[in-house]
Amino acid sequence: MNKKFIILSIIMLMPLCLTQDISVEQLLAHNKWSSQNQRVYLNDDEKLYRQTVFFDNLQKIKEHNSNPNKTYSVRLNQFSDMTREEFVEKILMKQDLIDNYMKGNGQYNNANNESQMNSQNHTLAASIDWRKKGAVTSVKNQGGCGSCWAFSAAGLMESFNFIQNKTLIDLSEQQLVDCVIPANGYPSRGCDGGWPANCLDYASKVGITTFDKYPYYSHQYNCTVNVKDTNNGFKLKKWIVIPNTSNDLKSALNFSPVSVRIDASSWGNYDSGIFNGCNQSQISLNHAVLAIGYDEKDNWIVKNSWGPAWGENGYMRLAPNNTCGILSSNVQITA
Known part of the structure; x- marks a missing residue:
């Protein structure tokens, strides 16, 4: 993936990062996922909402997979910006x-x-x-x-x-x-x-x-x-x-x-x-x-x-x- 594009994406999302305590690692995960799934949103408001949902799902996935009592694992996929x-x-x-x-x-x-x-x-x-x-x-x-x-x-x-x-x-x-x-x-x-x-x-x-x-x-x-x-x-x-x-x-x-x-x-x-x-x-x-x-x-x-x-x-x-x-x-x- 183009390095300049990644840096630009992070810069654009820094306000979200600061207001919602989002890490650079999470931003990179979203950028990679969005590119792989070719996400296009209607406007900036929808994009911001979908990013928020994505970060919430990402956290839930991390918590689930860190639980040794679970018999199955979960991961990001085409549904990861949906509640x-x-x-x-x-x-x-x-x-x-x-x-x-x-x-x-x-x-x-x-x-x-x-x-x-x-x-x-x-x-x-x-x-x-x-x-x-x-x-x-x-x-x-x-x-x-x-x-x-x-x-x-x-x-x-x-x-x-x-x-x-x-x-x-x-x-x-x-x-x-x-x-x-x-x-x-x-x-x-x-x-x-x-x-x-x-x-x-x-x-x-x-x-x-x-x-x-x-x-x-x-x-x-x-x-x-x-x-x-x-x-x-x-x-x-x-x-x-x-x-x-x-x-x-x-x-x-x-x-x-x-x-x-x-x-x-x-x-x-x-x-x-x-x-x-x-x-x-x-x-x-x-x-x-x-x-x-x-x-x-x-x-x-x-x-x-x-x-x-x-x-x-x-x-x-x-x-x-x-x-x-x-x-x-x-x-x-x-x-």
Whole structure:
């Protein structure tokens, strides 16, 4: 980085340094982070506010990582100039959509949904990771659109397609964002949030095309899918709801990855390790990811959609049992 630019940045931020007891080390950290994340703000007031939020998050990260009792580490990333409340509002699903779901307005109501499956009477593997089997596509980035539900569902279909047809292709999240909508009979709302189960029902009827034919734009547009294109994509036949127990999720993961809904309110700055930082007494299922396995200690392995720079190359390890509500709302393709 240009040395003159660094010095100039420090000089410009010295008033902030003096009024808020900010160190040169913190200023350099902000300058480096801002350059890496290509931050551009509307005006000086917003820039000053975002710097203040950044320094607060930087201090929290330092305190967290210095605590030897923590089982996971945190770090700076693309969300580090957001407060936790802003992160929840901008990146996760909208609360009113979640509230309607909890009232029953978004419950599964799909013709191709089978009855819930009980735990299978077969020996479970000590650990499983579908990445090692070549069944998981690369980590994507949903951007500023709350389309996690589409990424979770597309990832599920990509993996099942590989298991069934031995071909790994990227499917179109944008098609799901644009087409799994109220006008087509689904309560999902594009960048405000939605339900992976709606995607599965839609794909069982229409099919889903490939990413290259219908690429992702991080916004919701009109549904423009050409049904002929879905012939080269994927069309599922059946799917199930997984019962809410650890054994049932482990059993399902021995068959294929699983689309899961969780509370990601405290996930923003996750870096690595076994995450157990959710408030288990107040779970809001505001995010969807793809569970792709578990390790020898029963920690869940999940694929996120915030890009490979987040977490463990785009993945997270969650503590066992119902951490962050991972057992609450899960679906899997069976045919």
